Amino acid sequence: MARAVQQRTLETRARLIAAAEAIVSEEGFEALRVEEVVQRAGTAKGTFFAHFRDKDSLMEMIVGARIDAYLDALEGAAAPKTVDGLVGALMPLCEFMTCERYVFDIVLRYSGAAAVEKIGPVATTFGRQIEIFQRWFAGAPFRRDVPPDLLAEGVQAFMFQAMAAHFCALHNAQSIRERLAPYLDAWLSPDRDRL
Amino acid sequence: MARAVQQRTLETRARLIAAAEAIVSEEGFEALRVEEVVQRAGTAKGTFFAHFRDKDSLMEMIVGARIDAYLDALEGAAAPKTVDGLVGALMPLCEFMTCERYVFDIVLRYSGAAAVEKIGPVATTFGRQIEIFQRWFAGAPFRRDVPPDLLAEGVQAFMFQAMAAHFCALHNAQSIRERLAPYLDAWLSPDRDRL
DNA sequence: GGGTTAAGATGACCGCGGTCAATATAAAAG
DNA sequence: CTTTTATATTGACCGCGGTCATCTTAACCC
Numbered sequence: 001m002a003r004a005v006q007q008r009t010l011e012t013r014a015r016l017i018a019a020a021e022a023i024v025s026e027e028g029f030e031a032l033r034v035e036e037v038v039q040r041a042g043t044a045k046g047t048f049f050a051h052f053r054d055k056d057s058l059m060e061m062i063v064g065a066r067i068d069a070y071l072d073a074l075e076g077a078a079a080p081k082t083v084d085g086l087v088g089a090l091m092p093l094c095e096f097m098t099c100e101r102y103v104f105d106i107v108l109r110y111s112g113a114a115a116v117e118k119i120g121p122v123a124t125t126f127g128r129q130i131e132i133f134q135r136w137f138a139g140a141p142f143r144r145d146v147p148p149d150l151l152a153e154g155v156q157a158f159m160f161q162a163m164a165a166h167f168c169a170l171h172n173a174q175s176i177r178e179r180l181a182p183y184l185d186a187w188l189s190p191d192r193d194r195l
Numbered sequence: 196m197a198r199a200v201q202q203r204t205l206e207t208r209a210r211l212i213a214a215a216e217a218i219v220s221e222e223g224f225e226a227l228r229v230e231e232v233v234q235r236a237g238t239a240k241g242t243f244f245a246h247f248r249d250k251d252s253l254m255e256m257i258v259g260a261r262i263d264a265y266l267d268a269l270e271g272a273a274a275p276k277t278v279d280g281l282v283g284a285l286m287p288l289c290e291f292m293t294c295e296r297y298v299f300d301i302v303l304r305y306s307g308a309a310a311v312e313k314i315g316p317v318a319t320t321f322g323r324q325i326e327i328f329q330r331w332f333a334g335a336p337f338r339r340d341v342p343p344d345l346l347a348e349g350v351q352a353f354m355f356q357a358m359a360a361h362f363c364a365l366h367n368a369q370s371i372r373e374r375l376a377p378y379l380d381a382w383l384s385p386d387r388d389r390l
Numbered sequence: 391g392g393g394t395t396a397a398g399a400t401g402a403c404c405g406c407g408g409t410c411a412a413t414a415t416a417a418a419a420g
Numbered sequence: 421c422t423t424t425t426a427t428a429t430t431g432a433c434c435g436c437g438g439t440c441a442t443c444t445t446a447a448c449c450c
Contacts, residue, residue: 105304108303108304108359109300109303111359112359112360112361112362112363123363143385143390144389144390145381145385145386145388145389145390146377146381146385150377150378150381153356153378154353154356154378154381154382156356157352157353157355157356157378158349158352160352160355160356161348161349161351161352161355164303164306164307165307166307167307168307168318182341182345183345183348183349183352186340186341186345186349187349187382190338190340190341190385190390191340192387192390193340194339194340195338195339195340195385195387
């Protein structure tokens with residue numbers, strides 16, 4: 001017979017998350033150490049791993065929550081009508097995802113739901129993103145020869161490409177925005193007369 | 196006055212690489228432990244790190260070498276004339292890059308030349324890939340409204356998207372090939388009449 | 391040869407993520 | 421209230437990547 005979750009458990013978990021969140025905002029994601037989290041939370045190390053599968057799992061939660069906040073904003077806004085408008089709308093999200101190499105690594109690893117067994121927070125946000133894009137493209141003045149869900153996935157692919165280039169010695173002269181715009185222009189608005 | 200590199204050094208390095216290569220082929224990339232490498236090579240642990248910045252750096256070399264072999268094959272072959280032909284040509288490479296989660300992680304991290312300071316072997320192969328694609332697209336029956344280098348970068352973006360989905364619980368029902376084909380079709384051959 | 395110097399190799403040591411047998415505590419059963 | 425049982429917590433311990441002061445060896449000079 002499964003017993004109800006104890007109040008104590010919820011409190012411990014909340015303390016751990018609060019401690020982690022504090023460290024992230026004070027010192028950044030990269031600097032987070034499990035030892036410091038449990039110290040601030042006043043628990044033993046083992047307790048941490050009773051609540052989270054591993055360190056990255058906690059990081060994924062925090063990163064996922066932040067991405068969700070950006071998606072809330074996107075969902076509230078009107079569907080962009082131009083490629084420039086789209087790029088502008090996506091930039092804040094791109095900037096967060098590239099704010100630290102470590103954050104981008106988390107996103108990369110978990111956007112494709114690293115663990116095949118279970119769909120985590122970050123993978124969920126990417127599912128949400130597809131849905132939002134899909135809705136946008138359903139009624140937008142972009143190409144109509146491919147279905148909206150394919151367009152949406154393509155936008156994601158180019159976002160990653162542009163963000164990856166940001167960390168790249170070969171290409172980091174250009175900004176993410178400068179790279180993303182031509183990609184999305186070519187993807188969403190082929191030039192019929194010059195094909 | 197800088198002295199010439201000693202023969203001894205080259206031999207040690209060769210032994211380390213040979214040991215690593217042996218472990219990889221016997222047990223896979225994931226299973227490689229630095230301790231085992233140095234044990235097989237008959238050196239001390241510190242020696243390993245005198246030759247390679249870190250473990251991933253060695254892995255990158257090995258992965259980079261394999262990718263280069265695939266690119267040699269691609270370079271030797273004729274430029275694909277259809278999207279299907281292109282997908283077929285790319286599949287062996289995609290399959291290698293997704294043979295292990297760890298390998299894909301290495302590729303992801305280093306394709307964008309993780310270390311901004313220096314361009315590593317894997318990043319170099321991605322530069323090579325762009326050049327090959329570019330050459331292919333310069334004279335191929337694909338869309339002509341965007342320059343070949345942009346087409347090439349797009350193909351890379353979609354390769355990553357298709358490969359990432361392979362590790363994804365949400366999407367792993369489809370094979371990489373099944374995902375890549377519609378992407379590249381939409382990217383390379385927009386339907387003029389239905390835009 | 392003997393002396394000097396820079397390159398190379400060494401292994402004890404550290405940091406940090408993650409484990410697990412032992413222990414404590416809350417809730418259900420008697 | 422006492423016993424039983426599922427759930428939480430603990431911290432010593434481990435694995436493994438990576439460091440560094442120290443020692444060894446090869447090459448150059450006289």
